[in-house]
Amino acid sequence: MGPVGASNLKPREFTTIKVSMSPELRVIKRYEVSPPPGTVDDSTLSLTYLDLLWLKNGSVERVFFYPLAVSVSHFIDSVVPTLKSSLSAALRHFYPLAGKIRSSAASSDGYEIHYADGDSVPFTVAEYSxxxxxxxxxxxxLFNDMLPLLPELPESSIDNNGIRLLALQATLFPERGVAVGISVHHSACDGSSSTRFLSAWASACAGAGVMVPPVIDRSMITDPDDLYSVFLNGIVRRQSNTSMMHLKAPPDAVLQSFTIGKYHIQKLKELVAQSGDLSFRCSTVVAAFAYVWVCHFKARLPEISNKCILMAMAGDCRPWLKPPVPAAFFGNCITFAFTEAKACDLEKENGVAAAARLIGKAVQVFKENPLKDAKHWPGGFKIEKEPDFLTVAGSPTFKVYNLDFGWGRPKKVEITSIAKTGAISVAESRQEEGGVEIGLVRPKAEMQLFEKHFYDGLKMFE
Known part of the structure; x- marks a missing residue:
């Protein structure tokens, strides 16, 4: 492979994987891409307690769809070489993603990311019908029709060869477009860091050069309360490795996207403002989360009608830690804002306003102390898959619709790993500034109920 990196796997050409009756994925070639030889020294990077939270949770998966009318031969001869060389350039700065998580050589209870010269990232090139x-x-x-577009992380373990952290795939729809799929192990980094890596790759591919290098220094995450031990004993040692497997959704599960436009966001804010305390300023994200939370709850009736329902929002705590952590910090630096409500309160006419105030209060508590009640988080991980517990993946601040590999902005971006947890995905609207895009994976019947509540509610503002 020359300067792109050494290949540790024999290429498998033109393998056909049957997904269902149709469509079919044809693997054209598999590569192993490394940082340019000799550009990165061997290194180890200790996991922090914020990384440890995700050690047994496996990968976060996203797929970016780009319109691109090229033939298979043009794709292989002209597009793929640029994708490979730019990926190698980006990995020079984001080299931990080419490494592996292993048990620490210095501590029996520790884990670290180890990178050695020549370590690589699997990159699959495929065609999809x-x-x-x-x-x-x-x-x-159909959600399962999306799965072929996502690369699976190679099977590995902490005790043997280590856990590989990143896998990538570029899939051509001949004369129509390209899907870029990413699977990144969550213990390596959070959404902010992985988006910065993708932006660096896209920028290099488009000829704009690699972006500002990340800050790779885990000593910036201090641990005065020994949360590492809390999470090690309360999460890592209580979860089995089966939670790391690539899970599939039920056969009837569907993926659907919903956009709350700028106009409706403003109307939701006005609704919240008219319902009570005028000092409460409802943000765009809070308004969107509140509305979706209520729609989610109504779609699950009567399953959760008599329960206390919960919502957990992961938030970037880089600016809120003491001392603050740079925005370019590479790793995990997210914690949680939790809130709960009685189901009957969200069922009322002013349910959205009530939800917004609860979420707004939780966000404020998060900003004041992102680690408040962190010792109790292991309990939250045990119930996060319950139907009355809604979680959120992604953020409008990531600006995923700005990622341009030289083919223009993506037509669509999906976080497909939400199928594993039942979470909702969140991104900025690709249609207009100030809007929010929401993604869900649900059984078909439940999705129809959610859709009805979502659009019926917005019609009230017309």
Missing amino acids: GDFDDLSSDHPR
Whole structure:
């Protein structure tokens, strides 16, 4: 592979994987891409307690759809070489992603990311017979038809060869478009860091050069309360490795996207403002989360009608830690804002306003102390998959619709790993400034209920 990196796997050419009756994925070639030889020294990077939270949770997966009308031969001859060389350039700065998580050589209870010269990232090039326009749309799509677009992290373990952290795939829909899929182990980094890596790769591919290098210094995350031991004993040692497997959604599960436009966001804010304390300023994100939380709850009736329902929002705590951590810090630096409500309160006419105030209060507590009650988080991880516990993945601040590999902005971006947890995904609207895009994976019947509540509610503002 020359300067791109050494290949540790024999390329498998033109392998056909049957997904269902149709469509089919044809693997054209598998590569192993490394940082340019000799550019990165061997190194170890200790996991922090914020990394440890995700050690047994496996990968976060996203897929970016780009319109690109090229043939298979043009894709292989002209597009793929640029993708490979730019990926190598980006990995020079984000080299931990080419390494592996292993047990620490210095501590029996520790874990670290180890990188050695020549370590690599699996990069698959494929062709898919699916309908590009259908899969990159907003309407309900069979979720399992998305899975072939996502690379799986190679099987590995902490005790033997270590856990690999990143896998990538570029899939061509001939004469229609390209899907760029990413699977990144959450214990390596959070969404902010992985998006910075993708931005660096895209920027290098487009010829704009690699972006500002990340800050790779885990000593910035201090641990005066020994949360490392709390999370090690309360989460890592109580979870089995099966939670790291690539899970599939039920056969009837569908992925669907919903957009709350700028107009409706403003109307939701006004609704919240009219319902009580005028000093409470409802943000765009809080308004969107509140509305979706209520729609989610209504779609689950009567399953959770008599329960206390919970919501957990992961938030970037870089600016809120003491001392603050740079925005370019590479690793995990997210904690949680938790809130709960009685189901009957959200069922009322002013349910959205009530939800917004609860979420707003939780966000404020998060900003004041992102680590408040952190010792109790292991209990939250045990119930996060319950139907009355809604979690959020992604953020409008990531600006995923700005990622341009030289082919223009993506038509669609999906966080597909939400199928594992039942979470909702959140991104900025690709249609207009100030809007919010929401993604869900649900059984078809439940999705239809959610859709009805979502659009019926917005019609009230017309």
